[in-house]
Amino acid sequence: MLWLQILANGLVLGGLYACIAAGFSLVWGVLNVINILHGSFIVLGGYLAFYLHMHFGVHPFVSILLAAPLFFALGYALQRSMINRMIAAPVLLTLTLTFGLDLMLSNAMLTAFTADFRKLILDPPLGIVSLGPVVLPVDRLLAMVLALALTGLLYLLLSRSRIGRAIVAVRMDREAASLMGVDVKGVYAITFGLGALMAGASGPLLAMIFPISPLTGPVYLGKAFVICVLGGLGSVPGAMIGGLALGLVESFGALWFGSEHATTLSFVLLIVVLLVRPEGLLGRKGYA
C-alpha cells in the first residue's frame, strides 16, 4: 500500500507544480522570454505570506489575495519599462537581462531576509485526513486544491475573456494580431504581469508546505522549466500535465533512487523528452 501513498503525494505535489509552471510557461510561450526571475518571485510571495502571518496573523490563503495584484503590478511595470525594449533581441540577451534582474532581486532578498530557512507554521495546525490507506496533511491538500483552482482561473481567463483571447492571438501570430488591432506591447506587459501574478500567488501556498529561503528560487525555476518541456510550451493544460508528471516522477524517483538524485533524475527526464518528444507530452501546439 506504500505506492498508493506515494501516488497521492506525487499528485498533491504535482498540483502545486502545475501552478508554479503555468505563469512561466505563459511568458515563455507568448513572449519567447525565459523569465529567470520566476523562482525569485515565488520566494518573494512566500516571504510576503510569512511576514503577514507572523506580524498580523493573516492566513496564507488570504495573503494570496494581496500578493496577486502586487505581483501583477510588479511584472507589468518590469515589462513596460525594460523587457519590452529588448523583446526583439536575440535569446542570449533577454536571457541575460532577466538573469541580471534576478541576481539583483535574490541579492536584495538575501540581505533583507538572510539565507535562513523559515517555515510558516499554522496555529492551530489543520491536522491530517485519512482516506483508506492514504494519509494526507490537510494544509497540503488545501494548497493543492487552491493551486489547481488558480491554474484553472488562468485557463478560463485565457479562453473566455477578451484580453485572454488577445494574448492567445499574439502567441499564435504576432504580426497578424497587431494587424487586427491588438496592442502587442500592451499584451506583452499584461502577459508578463500574469506570469508574475501566478508566481507570487503560488508563493504563499508553497510557504505553508516547504521551508522558504532566497536560496530555493533557482530550484523552483528549474522545476518550472522541466514542467514546460514535459507538458509542452505555452499552454495551461500542458503545464498541468507536466506538473503532475513531474510530481509523480519525483515521488517515485525518491522511492527508487533516493531523494539526493532528484536533480539528476529530472535532468535525464528533460533530455530524454527533449530528444524523443520535443513538442511535449500533450503533443500538439495547444493554445490557451
Place this chain on the structure above:
Amino acid sequence: MKRDALIAVAVFALVALAPLTGESYWLRLGTTMLMYGVLAMSWNFIGGMAGYPSFAVAAFFGLGAYTGAVAQKLGVAMGSAWSLSGLAALAFAALLGVALLRLRGHYFAIASLVVAEVLRETVNSATDLTGGGMGLNLPIPAMRSVEAQAVFFFYAMLGLAALTFAASLLTRYSKLGFGLRCIQQNESAADMLGVNTTLYKVAAFMLSGVFVGIAGAVYASWVHYIEPPDVFDVLYSVKAIVMALLGGVGSVFGPLLGAVVFLGLEELVWRKFLEVHTGVLGLLIVLLVMFLPKGLLSLSRRLPWARRLP
C-alpha cells in the same frame, strides 16, 4: 590575421612582465584575470561564433577542477593531472554536445545550465572519491617559497590563456570559424549549403570545454582546496558570458578586453560592496544588455585606427 597575432603577442609579452613588480597582489589579480580571459574566450567558441547561448562553463570548470584534484589525490603528477582534466572536459563536451546541441535557443541554454547542477550533485554524493561536501585538499607543490608558487601559477595561467587565444584566432580564420558564423546567422541555410552543422557545433563545444577544464584544474592546484559549490558555481558561466558581452561577442579580442574591464570593475567597485556583490553584478548586467549589447569593441569601430580590429 598576422596583425592580430602580432598585437596579441605584444599584449601577452607585456602581461608576462607583471611578476617583475614583485607585488603578490598584482600577481594574484593577474592570475585571476587570465583565468577569466580563458573562460570568456572559451565561451566565445560556442556562444559567440556559433551563437548557441551556453551556460556550461561552470560544468567544464568544475569537472576539470575535480578531475585534476582526484587524479593528484591518486598520485598523478600535477602537469599530467592538468592534461587529464583537459581530456576529460574534451570528452565530456563531445558526449554532451551530441545530445544537447540538437536543441536551440532557450532549450539549449537551460539544459546546459542544469549540467553543472547535475555534476555538483554527482560529486556531492560520490564521497569516497571526491570528499563530497567536505571538499578536497590538494597537495601543495614542492617549491621554495609562496612567492615562487604564485609566479608559477601566474605563468601557467598565462600559458593557458595564450593557448586559448591562439586557438580562437586560428578557428576564426579557418573553415571551422567560417562555418560557425554561418550557423550563427542561419543554421538551416548553412546545413542546406553543405556545412556539416552537427560536426561543427560539437567541435565548437569541445573547444569551449577543453581550456576551461584545464583552467579548473590549474585553479584547483592554485587554491589547494576545492568544494562542489565553489567550482560548480553558476556565476562562472554568467561571468564568462558577461565578459564576452562586455568586450564584444564573436570577436577575437572582445572576450579578452571584457575580462580585463570586468576584473577592473570587480576590484574597484565590488570590494566596497561585499554584502550586495551579486546585486551589483546584476545591475551591471542589466545596464550592459540594455545600453551596450554589442560590447566595448563596437564603440571602437567608430575610431578610424581601430576599424579593422576583428
